[in-house]
Amino acid sequence: xxxxxLKAKAEKILKTAGFxxxxxxxxxxxxLLKAGKPLSREELAARLxxxxxxxxxxxxxxxxxCAGNLVHKVYLSNRAWNYELAHHCDEKQCHPHFxxxxxxxxxxxxxxxxxxxxxxxxxxxxxxxxxxxxxxxPACS
Amino acid sequence: xxxxxLKAKAEKILKTAGFxxxxxxxxxxxxLLKAGKPLSREELAARLxxxxxxxxxxxxxxxxxCAGNLVHKVYLSNRAWNYELAHHCDEKQCHPHFxxxxxxxxxxxxxxxxxxxxxxxxxxxxxxxxxxxxxxxPACS
DNA sequence: TTAAAACTGCAACATTATTGCACTTTTTGC
DNA sequence: GCAAAAAGTGCAATAATGTTGCAGTTTTAA
Numbered sequence: 224x225x226x227x228x229l230k231a232k233a234e235k236i237l238k239t240a241g242f243x244x245x246x247x248x249x250x251x252x253x254x255l256l257k258a259g260k261p262l263s264r265e266e267l268a269a270r271l272x273x274x275x276x277x278x279x280x281x282x283x284x285x286x287x288x289c290a291g292n293l294v295h296k297v298y299l300s301n302r303a304w305n306y307e308l309a310h311h312c313d314e315k316q317c318h319p320h321f322x323x324x325x326x327x328x329x330x331x332x333x334x335x336x337x338x339x340x341x342x343x344x345x346x347x348x349x350x351x352x353x354x355x356x357x358x359x360x361p362a363c364s
Numbered sequence: 365x366x367x368x369x370l371k372a373k374a375e376k377i378l379k380t381a382g383f384x385x386x387x388x389x390x391x392x393x394x395x396l397l398k399a400g401k402p403l404s405r406e407e408l409a410a411r412l413x414x415x416x417x418x419x420x421x422x423x424x425x426x427x428x429x430c431a432g433n434l435v436h437k438v439y440l441s442n443r444a445w446n447y448e449l450a451h452h453c454d455e456k457q458c459h460p461h462f463x464x465x466x467x468x469x470x471x472x473x474x475x476x477x478x479x480x481x482x483x484x485x486x487x488x489x490x491x492x493x494x495x496x497x498x499x500x501x502p503a504c505s
Numbered sequence: 506t507t508a509a510a511a512c513t514g515c516a517a518c519a520t521t522a523t524t525g526c527a528c529t530t531t532t533t534g535c
Numbered sequence: 536g537c538a539a540a541a542a543g544t545g546c547a548a549t550a551a552t553g554t555t556g557c558a559g560t561t562t563t564a565a
Contacts, residue, residue: 243562245512264552277514282553284512298439302522303552319481324491332484340460340478340495346502350465353496354481361487384531386543405521418545423522425543443553444521 229253240293247276251284252293260331261297261305261320297353299329307331315339319354325363332356370394381434388417392425393434401472402438402446402461438494440470448472456480460495466504473497 233252234244242248254270255262264282268275275281285306288294295309299322311318311333319337321330337354358364374393375385383389395411396403405423409416416422426447429435436450441463452459452474460478462471478495499505 243511245562247513278552279515279554280513287512321484321488330488332481335481335483337478337481340473340476340497342476343462343473344502346505347462347471348500348505349497350499351497353498355494355496356481356490356492357494358491359489361485364487364489384542386531388544419521420523420546421544428543 229256232256236293240291242287242291242293247280248284250274250276251281252288255294255306255308258307261299261307261329263301263303263305265303267306297355299355300357301327305329315349316352316354319356321356321358321360323360323363324357325359328360328362330360370397373397377434381432383428383432383434388421389425391415391417392422393429396435396447396449399448402440402448402470404442404444404446406444408447438496440496441498442468446470456490457493457495460497462497462499462501464501464504465498466500469501469503471501 230249230253233249233256236252237244237248250271251267254267258266258270262270264278264285267281268278276284285294285296285304288306289296292309294306295312295317296304296306297317297320299305299320307317309317311331316337316339319332319335321332322328323330339349339352343349371390371394374390374397377393378385378389391412392408395408399407399411403411405419405426408422409419417425426435426437426445429447430437433450435447436453436458437445437447438458438461440446440461448458450458452472457478457480460473460476462473463469464471480490480493484490
């Protein structure tokens with residue numbers, strides 16, 4: 224059964240990353256796996272429905288997941304943080320995100336490559352680079 | 365006198381871009397010119413002191429300036445929109461912004477070049493690309 | 506199996522931004 | 536210049552998102 228696979232996968236990821244297998248953490252991780260793109264707290268709640276933990280818990284779990292480098296936090300355009308699994312990112316850079324200016328939908332440009340910025344003045348240490356693209360998606364263009 | 369130059373410059377910019385020369389708009393534009401980097405509403409207020417218009421007015425002015433492409437809005441990391449003059453930006457891309465993870469200071473990497481992303485799937489129309497970099501600034505590294 | 510550690514939910518609160526509306530300033534057409 | 540129209544502004548109230556403190560629950564580990 225697909226759902227059990229997903230749950231097993233989530234539990235395994237949690238264990239590997241050193242997190243406890245609590246119900247809330249499993250639900251959230253499963254949903255992030257399903258989504259495959261950044262979700263805001265609110266989108267997550269809509270998807271999880273009844274099963275969604277309290278918003279405080281969601282924020283705290285995301286905070287832990289971010290600290291453990293399991294999840295990345297991106298700001299897109301809806302005045303909210305969006306959270307996504309970090310498994311498709313390399314150490315210093317995620318894939319670019321494309322947000323449609325018309326419908327608001329966000330797409331992960333996982334295949335696309337953008338070089339790290341070069342030529343910073345002495346003393347600047349780059350820890351993370353984020354690329355955000357706005358425009359029109361296929362459905363709206 | 366330098367201040368008068370600045371004021372004249374601000375008024376000229378406003379006129380060219382088709383905005384009225386109201387006190388509030390002139391103050392804000394002058395301050396953005398002086399700053400030369402993105403400012404949040406709060407930073408702006410701190411710099412303008414007494415002269416700062418009501419926050420609602422600030423937000424509305426910024427909205428108009430953005431619509432008129434005089435100003436760009438960027439989200440950095442302090443949970444607030446930051447506003448900066450668009451005069452150093454080309455049509456589809458601003459310079460990258462560097463935010464220090466230690467002291468929170470933001471630097472405009474105006475000299476640095478990053479190519480536009482290439483290879484998007486058919487139907488995607490790019491309107492704007494934004495690069496955000498996190499790391500440690502010279503003072504903190 | 507049970508004590509310690511980790512996690513969760515609720516209520517209250519903080520921060521940033523927006524809306525409605527009355528009033529003021531600026532512009533425009535004479 | 537001057538009056539009417541247009542544009543801009545401030546205040547109060549409200550919305551949206553995220554955070555803190557704390558008591559109670561679940562999970563882990565010995």
